[in-house]
Amino acid sequence: MPDDDFQAFVEQRYSALLRTAYLLCGSRDRAEDLLQSALAAALPKWRRMDHPEAYLRRVMVNQLANVWRRPIREIVTAVLPDRPRHDPAIEDRDELWTALRRLPVRMRAVLVLRYWEDRSEQETAQILGVSVGTVKSHASRGLDRLRELVPAPSMAAANGEN
Amino acid sequence: MIDELRAVLDRHADDITPRPYPYTRVVVLHRRRRRNLVSTLAVVSVLLVVAPAAWLLTRSPAGPHQLATPPPAELLPLLNSPTRGSLAGDEAFLEAMRRRTADEVGAERGDPANGPYMPTDPDRVKVLFAGDIGSRRYVLTAGLDGWPLKAMFFGHQDEPPAHLAQAGSGALEAAEEATFAIGPGPDDEVGFLLLGPVGAVYEEGQAQWSSTGVTRTWTAIAVPDGYLAVANVTRIQRFRVRLGDKVLREVQTYPVKAGPVAVDPAPYGGRGTPMPEVAGQVASSLTSLTQLRDTGAVLRVLWSDEVPAPGAAGGLVRAVTVQVVTADGGGPYFTGVVDGDGMWRDHLTGSGFAGDPARALIVMRLPSYTAQDNTRLQVIAPPGAVRAESVQGGQVVDIPLVDGVGWRPAPPQTTLTVRAYDAAGALLATTTFTDLLPPGCDRLNPPTCQTPVPTAGTPDPVGPTP
Structure with a gap:
C-alpha cells in the first residue's frame, strides 16, 4: 500500500538517487529502470527500514551486478520512455567517463560511493555488503585501472575541457 | 586522478x-x-x-462476492455520502471511473479474503470524490462491500478518465485526505483535500505551546461543497474533521516553500558559537513544525556549535538547537545539524519540550551521516552548571561541562539519567534520556509518544544529590 512517508522520500530524494544510479550504470534510461526497480523492492519493506538510502544503493548495485551476469537482461520499466533510448553520444568522447564504464560493477560502485558521494570506507563497505578491505582494494585497483585506460594527456581534457 | x-x-x-x-x-x-x-x-x-x-x-x-461482509460501521457515513467534487454531477465521468476502478484495482485486489478489497463489479464501486482542485484533477473511489479498498487517481485539470494516473490504493478510512504536487518537480507547490462524511464538521486548530506540551483551540470552517480543499498550500495549517464528538482525522498542511525566519544566533548563556545561517534554517523548521511561522513567535538559540560527526563532510557538523519562548519561559525546541556539503540531518531525540533554559537540562543523540547511529550524547545544561553525570545501571559517568555544554559517548538503544550540578555541588537539573521511543513518535506532538515500548534498562531513580 502506498505510504505517505515513502512518497515524501521518493519526491525528496529521487533526483539524488537517480544521479547515483546513472553514475553506476552509465545510461540515463537504465538509471531510471534501476532506481525504479530498487524503490519498488523497497516499498513493501519501507516501514521496517532503518537506512533506506543505504538499502537502495545496495539493491541498485546488486541488481546491476546480476544484470551483467545474466545472458538475457530483463528491462523493467513502468512507463514507456517519452524520448528515444539513445544516450547522448557526447558521453563517449569523455575518456575517463568511458574508462569508468569499463570497470566491473562493484569496482565502479566503490569509486562512485567513495569519491563522488564522499562516503567513508566503512560506510561504503556497509552499503555494498563487503569488507572494508575489499573497498580499499577495489578503490586502489579501480584508480590504477583508470590510469591504465586513460593516457595522461587525456585526463586534462577530461577535466573540463570537452 | x-x-x-x-x-x-x-x-x-x-x-x-x-x-x-x-x-x-x-x-x-x-x-x-x-x-x-x-x-x-x-x-x-x-x-x-x-x-x-x-x-x-x-x-x-x-458467487464471487459471497464472502464479502458489510463494511465496518465507522465507514458507512462516508460510503453513504454523495459524491463530492466539481465533477460529481458528470454521470458519464463517474461511470468511467467506477469501471476503471473495478477493472484495474478489482482485478488485483478483488478477493475479500485477502484484506481490503475492491469489487470487480462497477456497480459495487463508489466515487467518493471527483473534481478539480486548482490545476489538478483528483478522483477517489472505494468498494462498497466487505473491508473497502480505496483507489486514487490523479491528472491534470480537464483530463478524461482514461488519462488519469492511478496513484495508489489502500484501506478506506472514515475521513480521507490527499496531498498532491501541482507540478512535476519536487519544489512545486502542493494542493490538499480533506474529505469527511456529509454532516461532518471541519475545524482549524490553533496551537498554544508551553514548556510541557501543546493544547489546541479548534474553530469550525464553512465547507459549502462538503469538503475542504486548498488549491495551493501556502501556509501551515492544522485541520481536523469530526462527526459528532468523534474526531475522524487530524492533519497538518505544509507549503513546499517557506521564507526565512529571524532569530538572534547568539546561543543562550554563551553555550557555543553563533551560527546565523544554520540557526535561521533550524528556526524555520521549528516554526513550521509548531505552526508558528509568521506569528511573531519569539525564538532563542539554546546551543550552537561545531562538533565532530562520523561520515559528515569534513568530519564536522554545525549543530544548532532553537527553542520557541512561550509564556512560561520554556517551550518546544528542535535541533538541526548540517555538514560541510550542506547535508542536513536531525535526530528524533533532538526535539521536545524544555523549561526555562536557566534551569532546563536537555540530552540528545546527535544525528549520524553513516549507517550507524552517532554515539555522541550531547548534554545542554543550565549555563551555571559546571559538571554533569550520567547514571546507568548504577554506574556513574562524569561529563565535564564548558559553559553548561558537554557530551559523552553512548551506544545505541541507551536509557540513562543525567544530572547537572553547579560549582557548589548543588543539583541544578536532572532528566532522563532514552533512544527507545515509540515508533512514529513525534516529540512535538506528545500523544504520538505516549505508547510505552520495552526498555533495555530502567533509568535510575532520581534521588537527592549524593
Missing part, C-alpha cells in the same frame, strides 16, 4: 534530471510485480494443493 574522477562524475551527474511522476511510476511497478508474484503463486497453489478443494467449492452456487 581522484580530483579528475570527481570532476567527471560531477559533470555527468549534473546533467541528469528525472522523468515526471517518479512516485506514481514506483507504485505502478510495485503493483505489477506483486500481481505477477500473486499470479505465479496462485497458479502453483492451484496446481499442487488447492485445485481439489476449489473444485468442491465451485460446485456450490457461491
Whole structure:
C-alpha cells in the first residue's frame, strides 16, 4: 500500500538517487529502470527500514551486478520512455567517463560511493555488503585501472575541457 | 586522478534530471510485480494443493462476492455520502471511473479474503470524490462491500478518465485526505483535500505551546461543497474533521516553500558559537513544525556549535538547537545539524519540550551521516552548571561541562539519567534520556509518544544529590 512517508522520500530524494544510479550504470534510461526497480523492492519493506538510502544503493548495485551476469537482461520499466533510448553520444568522447564504464560493477560502485558521494570506507563497505578491505582494494585497483585506460594527456581534457 | 574522477562524475551527474511522476511510476511497478508474484503463486497453489478443494467449492452456487461482509460501521457515513467534487454531477465521468476502478484495482485486489478489497463489479464501486482542485484533477473511489479498498487517481485539470494516473490504493478510512504536487518537480507547490462524511464538521486548530506540551483551540470552517480543499498550500495549517464528538482525522498542511525566519544566533548563556545561517534554517523548521511561522513567535538559540560527526563532510557538523519562548519561559525546541556539503540531518531525540533554559537540562543523540547511529550524547545544561553525570545501571559517568555544554559517548538503544550540578555541588537539573521511543513518535506532538515500548534498562531513580 502506498505510504505517505515513502512518497515524501521518493519526491525528496529521487533526483539524488537517480544521479547515483546513472553514475553506476552509465545510461540515463537504465538509471531510471534501476532506481525504479530498487524503490519498488523497497516499498513493501519501507516501514521496517532503518537506512533506506543505504538499502537502495545496495539493491541498485546488486541488481546491476546480476544484470551483467545474466545472458538475457530483463528491462523493467513502468512507463514507456517519452524520448528515444539513445544516450547522448557526447558521453563517449569523455575518456575517463568511458574508462569508468569499463570497470566491473562493484569496482565502479566503490569509486562512485567513495569519491563522488564522499562516503567513508566503512560506510561504503556497509552499503555494498563487503569488507572494508575489499573497498580499499577495489578503490586502489579501480584508480590504477583508470590510469591504465586513460593516457595522461587525456585526463586534462577530461577535466573540463570537452 | 581522484580530483579528475570527481570532476567527471560531477559533470555527468549534473546533467541528469528525472522523468515526471517518479512516485506514481514506483507504485505502478510495485503493483505489477506483486500481481505477477500473486499470479505465479496462485497458479502453483492451484496446481499442487488447492485445485481439489476449489473444485468442491465451485460446485456450490457461491458467487464471487459471497464472502464479502458489510463494511465496518465507522465507514458507512462516508460510503453513504454523495459524491463530492466539481465533477460529481458528470454521470458519464463517474461511470468511467467506477469501471476503471473495478477493472484495474478489482482485478488485483478483488478477493475479500485477502484484506481490503475492491469489487470487480462497477456497480459495487463508489466515487467518493471527483473534481478539480486548482490545476489538478483528483478522483477517489472505494468498494462498497466487505473491508473497502480505496483507489486514487490523479491528472491534470480537464483530463478524461482514461488519462488519469492511478496513484495508489489502500484501506478506506472514515475521513480521507490527499496531498498532491501541482507540478512535476519536487519544489512545486502542493494542493490538499480533506474529505469527511456529509454532516461532518471541519475545524482549524490553533496551537498554544508551553514548556510541557501543546493544547489546541479548534474553530469550525464553512465547507459549502462538503469538503475542504486548498488549491495551493501556502501556509501551515492544522485541520481536523469530526462527526459528532468523534474526531475522524487530524492533519497538518505544509507549503513546499517557506521564507526565512529571524532569530538572534547568539546561543543562550554563551553555550557555543553563533551560527546565523544554520540557526535561521533550524528556526524555520521549528516554526513550521509548531505552526508558528509568521506569528511573531519569539525564538532563542539554546546551543550552537561545531562538533565532530562520523561520515559528515569534513568530519564536522554545525549543530544548532532553537527553542520557541512561550509564556512560561520554556517551550518546544528542535535541533538541526548540517555538514560541510550542506547535508542536513536531525535526530528524533533532538526535539521536545524544555523549561526555562536557566534551569532546563536537555540530552540528545546527535544525528549520524553513516549507517550507524552517532554515539555522541550531547548534554545542554543550565549555563551555571559546571559538571554533569550520567547514571546507568548504577554506574556513574562524569561529563565535564564548558559553559553548561558537554557530551559523552553512548551506544545505541541507551536509557540513562543525567544530572547537572553547579560549582557548589548543588543539583541544578536532572532528566532522563532514552533512544527507545515509540515508533512514529513525534516529540512535538506528545500523544504520538505516549505508547510505552520495552526498555533495555530502567533509568535510575532520581534521588537527592549524593
